[in-house]
Amino acid sequence: MAQLDFDWVDAFSDRAFGGNGCAVVHGGAHLPVDVCTAYVRETSLVECTFTGPSEVADVKVRYFLASREIPFAGHPTIATVAAMRGRGLIAGGSITLETGAGIVPVTLDGDLIEMTQVAPEFGPYADPALAAAAVSLPVEAIVGQPQKVSTGLPFCVTVLRDRAALEAAELNLEALAVLGKSLGADGIDMMEPFLVTLEGATAAGDTFSRLLMAPPSPPEDPFTGSATGAMASYLWSHGLMEKAEFTAEQGHGLGRPGQARVARVGAPDALEGVRVAGEGFVLMRGTVDLPEAV
Numbered sequence: 001m002a003q004l005d006f007d008w009v010d011a012f013s014d015r016a017f018g019g020n021g022c023a024v025v026h027g028g029a030h031l032p033v034d035v036c037t038a039y040v041r042e043t044s045l046v047e048c049t050f051t052g053p054s055e056v057a058d059v060k061v062r063y064f065l066a067s068r069e070i071p072f073a074g075h076p077t078i079a080t081v082a083a084m085r086g087r088g089l090i091a092g093g094s095i096t097l098e099t100g101a102g103i104v105p106v107t108l109d110g111d112l113i114e115m116t117q118v119a120p121e122f123g124p125y126a127d128p129a130l131a132a133a134a135v136s137l138p139v140e141a142i143v144g145q146p147q148k149v150s151t152g153l154p155f156c157v158t159v160l161r162d163r164a165a166l167e168a169a170e171l172n173l174e175a176l177a178v179l180g181k182s183l184g185a186d187g188i189d190m191m192e193p194f195l196v197t198l199e200g201a202t203a204a205g206d207t208f209s210r211l212l213m214a215p216p217s218p219p220e221d222p223f224t225g226s227a228t229g230a231m232a233s234y235l236w237s238h239g240l241m242e243k244a245e246f247t248a249e250q251g252h253g254l255g256r257p258g259q260a261r262v263a264r265v266g267a268p269d270a271l272e273g274v275r276v277a278g279e280g281f282v283l284m285r286g287t288v289d290l291p292e293a294v
Contacts, residue, residue: 001289001290001291001292002027002028002031002289002290002291002292003287003288003289004025004026004027004028004287004288004290005025005026005027005087005285005286005287006023006024006025006026006285006286006287006288007023007024007026007079007082007083007086007087007282007284007285008021008022008023008024008043008282008283008284008285009021009022009023009024009078009079009080009082009083009280009281009282009283010079010256010280010281010283011075011076011078011079011082011223011225011258011278011279011280012075012078012223012225012250012251012258012259012260012278012279012280013223013256013257013258013259013278013279013280013281014111014279014281015281016281016283017255017256017283018251018256018257018258018281019075019222019223019251019256019257019258019259019278019280019281020046020075020221020222020223020224020251020256020258021045021079021222021283022045022046022047022048022049022075022076022079022080023039023043023045023048023049024048024049024050024051024076024079024080024083024084025039025048025049025050025051025288025290026051026083026084026087027051027052028050028051028052028290029050029051029052029053029060029061029062030052031050031290031292032292032293032294033064033068033069034294035290035291035292035293035294036048036050036062036064036069037064037065037066037067037068037069038294039064039288039290040064040065040066041066041216044218045218046065046066046213046217046218046221046222047063047064047065047070047073047075047076048063048064048076049061049062049063049064049073049076049077049079049080050062050064051080051084054098056098056103057096057097057098057103058095058096058097059084059095059096059097059098060097060098060099061076061077061080061097061098061099062100063076063099063100065217066216066217067216067217069100070100070153071099071100071101071152071153072099072100072101072104072117072152072153072226073152073153073225073226074115074117074153074224074225074226074227074228074229074276075223075224075225075258075278076225077097077099077104077106077115077225078113078115078225078278078279078280079280080097081095081097081106081108081113081115081280082113082279082280082281082282083280083282085108085113086282086285090108093107093108093109094106094107094108095108097115099152101118101152101153102118102152104116104117104118104152109277111279112261112277112278112279113277113278113279113280114261114275114276114277115225115275115276115277116265116273116274116275117151117152117226117229117273117274117275117276118151118152118273119151119265119266119271119272119273120149120150120151120229120230120233120234120237120271120274121149121150121151121154122147122148122149122233122234122237123147123148123149123150123154123183124147124148124183124184125145125146125147125148126145126146126147126148126156126158126179126182126183126193127179127182128142128145128146130175130178130179130182131146131156131158131179131193133172133175133178133179134171134172134175134176134178134179134192134193135158135169135170135171135172135193135195135212136168136169136170136171136172136175137160137165137168137169140161141160141161141165142158142159142160142161143159143160143161144159144238144240146158146159146193147234148183148191149230149231149233149234150230151226151229151230151233151273151274152226152229153226153227153230154185154191154230155191155192155193155194155211155224155226155227155230155231156179156183156191156192156193156194157193157194157196157227157230157231157234158193158194158195158196159196159197159198159234159235159240160195160196160197161197162197162199163197163199163208165197166195166196166197166208166209166210167253169195169210169212170212171192171212171213171214171219173214176191176192176214179191179193192211192212192213192214193212194209194211194224194227194230194231195209195210195211195212196208196209196231196235197209198235198240198241200247200249201249201250201252201253201257202249202252202257204247204249204259205247205248205249205259206241206243206246206247206248207231207235207241207246207247207248207249208249208250208252209224209227209228209231209248209249209250210250210253211224211227211250220254221250222250222251222254222256222258223250223251223256223258223260223278224250225260225276225278228248228250228260228262228276229262229274229276231248232246232248232262232264232274232276233264233271233274236264236268236271237268237269237271239268244263244264245261245262245263245264246261246262247259247260247261247262248260248262258278259278260276260277260278261275261276261277261278262274262275262276262277263275263277
């Protein structure tokens with residue numbers, strides 16, 4: 001057994017029980033996949049991270065869903081840096097993370113933790129009818145054409161016409177499987193449409209989003225930092241967002257309001273990266289005993 005320190009952090013929030021929770025297991029990057037995914041299921045969180053030494057960055061970070069390891073995730077990145085800062089493991093105002101999606105630079109600006117996501121990769125467009133069916137909405141609820149976009153993790157970015165449509169969305173697993181197959185997805189737990197409206201949940205927001213999730217993950221993600229980067233890239237590239245910096249909101253319908261500051265790197269038609277910033281609140285600290293093998 002390995003006895004490791006962990007921190008439970010609410011990311012994209014400045015208070016307890018806001019934003020999206022993530023458990024950060026310090027020194028656990030050597031653990032096997034089966035142990036890490038079982039730990040995520042034990043916590044009932046969407047994602048957890050496991051850190052370790054790196055030869056190419058300041059620290060290595062591995063990201064896990066309940067079902068698999070993924071190359072990168074946004075709110076766990078904010079959570080990991082907040083946890084390390086809380087333990088006095090960060091000297092200065094910046095740190096680099098080795099992730100499965102490459103080196104992710106992070107800067108600390110007061111309470112804000114800002115990660116620079118990689119330049120977006122724009123994948124195939126989705127049939128609006130398939131995307132609409134996956135979230136139980138009429139096709140008329142969708143604006144334009146959904147598209148697979150990644151700034152480290154792929155999402156099917158889907159713009160909805162209004163907040164009423166956003167709030168009415170419900171995941172249809174059979175239709176989601178059809179959508180995922182059309183986009184070349186490996187399974188359905190990584191291709192749920194990331195739904196966004198061009199109005200905030202509050203007066204401070206410019207966008208309001210939801211991500212409905214397939215089992216074994218929880219039914220909905222409170223805040224999705226990696227998808228926020230992909231969403232912002234889609235909006236800029238399609239001329240739907242004029243601001244070079246805007247405020248993204250998510251989680252309000254779950255009673256876990258989250259907020260991120262999003263800024264582009266480069267021109268709208270030649271994006272070099274996306275900066276996504278948010279706060280992190282360390283809710284719990286402790287130790288966990290995990291098996292070295294299953």
